[in-house]
Amino acid sequence: MSFDYMITDYITGKPVRNIGPEASRQIFEKFLVDEKGYDKKNIKVDKELIVQFKGEDYVSAIDLIVSCKEKAFMAITCVAGSIGSYEREILAGARLIYDYQIPFAVSTDARDAVVLDTVSGKKTGQGLDAIPSKKDLLKVFDSMEFKPFDKNRKEKEMIIYRSFNLEKVNI
Numbered sequence: 001m002s003f004d005y006m007i008t009d010y011i012t013g014k015p016v017r018n019i020g021p022e023a024s025r026q027i028f029e030k031f032l033v034d035e036k037g038y039d040k041k042n043i044k045v046d047k048e049l050i051v052q053f054k055g056e057d058y059v060s061a062i063d064l065i066v067s068c069k070e071k072a073f074m075a076i077t078c079v080a081g082s083i084g085s086y087e088r089e090i091l092a093g094a095r096l097i098y099d100y101q102i103p104f105a106v107s108t109d110a111r112d113a114v115v116l117d118t119v120s121g122k123k124t125g126q127g128l129d130a131i132p133s134k135k136d137l138l139k140v141f142d143s144m145e146f147k148p149f150d151k152n153r154k155e156k157e158m159i160i161y162r163s164f165n166l167e168k169v170n171i
Contacts, residue, residue, distance in 0.1 A: 005017055005018050005019060006018065007022070007026065009026070009029070009045060010026050010029040010030050010033070010040075011029050011033075011040050011043050011045050011064075012045050020080050021063075021078045021079045021080040021109075022078075023080075023110075024078045024079065024080060024108070024109050024110040025063055025064070025078035025110075027110035028064070028076070028078050028108055028110040029043065029045075029064065031110065031128065031131075032064075032066065032131075035128075035133075036131060036132070036133045036134060037133050037134035037135055038066055038134050039134075042066060042067045042068065043064055043065070043066050043067075044064065044065040044067070044072075045063070045064060046061040046062075046063065047061060047062045047064075047065045047097065048060075048061050049061060049062055049093055049096060049097045049161070051096065051158035051161050051162050052155075052158055053158065053159060053162050058162050060093075060161070060162075060165050062075050062076070062077065062090070062093045062094075062097060063076055063077050063078045064076040064078065065097070065102065068134070068137055068138070068141055069141060071146060072097075072098060072102045073102060073103050073104060073137065073141070073144065074102065074103070074104040074105075074106060074131075074132075075090055075093055075094035075097065075102045075104070075105050075106070075118075076090070076105075076106040076107075076108060077089060077090040077093070077106070077107050077108070078108055078109070078110065079107060079108070079109050080109065081109075083107040083108060083109050083112055083113065083114050084107070084114065086107040086164070087105075087107050087114055087116060087123075088160060088164055089107075089160075089161060089164035089165055090105040090106065090107050090116070091105045091116055091118060091121055092157045092158075092160045092161035092164070093105070093161055093165075094116075094118040095118055095149045095157055096149065096154070096157055096158060096161060099148060100146035100147060100148055100149075101118045101119055101146070101147055101148070101149050102118055103117070103118055103119070103144055103145075103146065104116065104117065104118060104124070104132070105118045106131065108128075108131075111128075112126070112127060112128065113125075113126070113127060113128050113130060113131055114126055115130045115131065119145075119147055
């Protein structure tokens with residue numbers, strides 16, 4: 001591996017390979033901090049997600065998870081292609097990663113974004129302006145619900161996540 005392709009992650013300060021959607025992720029990480037007012041300490045990078053398929057564990061990761069008051073409220077996938085192609089993947093990830101559904105699932109290329117309500121699966125906004133700022137979030141955070149995902153749908157959701165996420169399996 002050539003170190004010419006390594007860059008420093010904005011949130012973690014660790015070296016990362018600058019391939020695929022990494023450039024978009026770095027721009028979006030800066031956007032979350034500089035434009036939307038989030039603290040770096042409230043943004044998790046590459047949060048591991050393990051799903052089961054046919055009795056085997058598949059290790060993957062969600063690009064970014066933003067938290068407030070110790071609760072994750074936004075799961076984000078950063079992409080190099082069409083953001084619409086990744087909506088279903090991040091929706092499944094936001095439903096599976098914790099014992100509650102992360103309220104918002106976001107697909108972004110750092111120029112545009114789709115924001116989804118995780119529980120309903122419906123689009124709530126389009127564009128970078130649709131990403132809630134920390135200030136706006138704090139106004140409504142205490143009224144937000146963190147609902148568990150239906151256990152009867154979990155296996156199907158894991159299959160969906162794995163199917164959309166094959167390039168990240170066994171990172």
